[in-house]
Amino acid sequence: MFFTLGALVLIAAAALVAWRPELVIGRQEPRVRSVFIFPPAAAQAGAAWRLTGQWRSPGKQDGEETLWAVEFKPVPDWETPPPVLLSQAERGVDVRGVYQPAPFTREPPIKVAGSVVLADAAVEWARLALERSGAGEVRRLSGLTPDATEVEGAFFASKVRRSIDVRAVGTEAGITALMSRACMMALSSRPLTVTEEASGLQARMVGRDALAVVVAPGNPVRTLDMDALRDIFSGRIQRWSEVGGPDAPITVVALEPNFGTQQLFQELVLGYLPLTTKVRWAPSPAAVDALVADDPGAIGYTSLPLTQRAALVAVRTEAGQAPVLPSPVSVRDGSYPLVRSLFVAWRKDAPPSQLLETIFSSEGKRILERFGFLVSPS
16 A cells, blocks of 8 residues: 555654654743742752642632742741742743841750650650740751750741750769759659759659660570679679670670669669679760670670660579560569669759650650650559
């Protein structure tokens, strides 16, 4: 079958329209061709734009023109440009958004200090408290020292920036700071003493935590009774072969007395006996896990949620009893012997705090659960 030249041209044109219609019909120009944001510093701070249309009621509305708007994202320390309105018919528009510096008033920070174990949860409590207060943007910043984290909220309507500073310095340092009014709330892994309460402090339990005994992953000793733990950490037992392990020396990893974790271990395990002098000091409970995991002969103790690489040891209260591993279940039913309560403390004369309300809210309790702690029902 033969085709004339004209028929072939028509067939080719039809195929071209089907394959690339915009080449023949023409591609519709976009509504917004480009959006420029000035100055560059605003763009670096997170300035952005979006195209939004107006809300329309149901039903036929042929005579009503649709309006579109290029909106600009609020960013801290900059005044947001007003929206640029576009009609339905406008196409290929170039839009400029010019941000102006708008310094925010910075309020004095709310300072929180204390237990390293609770510090990460406290940072999340701070974030939630600022969001519940109406912050338009919340960001986490590094503090002035390695143990500090700043959580900052920007309140765009009032041009105010509020921050909550969390310092993981240990229970004793936190309570000391609270007593001297250097902070507004203390994180504590022990209850307040009578003297501390008499000085104007009050505390409330937020949850419970298991004190986990850990060894290196390759260590075959995974069960110890309380007597053996006492003898190891007091220095009476110095080789693993004395507790059923290899003939190798034991490296004791411990914390300084300013940590509530060390105080609890002293009370529950060592009693009146002093800690061995042959000890490798850990700078924080979080560091114990790594130090023990990297040393085949090491043994230490830390908060259960902080255990990542080291192996857990099941603890037996007395000879003949079944050993129990630390877990939320064994903490709840009381079968694991090394359990402590966790608290937040504040001054009795302090005004009501959004942060405290957040901590004891249902959302605040879920944050604590997410970090592996058993939440107090009160």
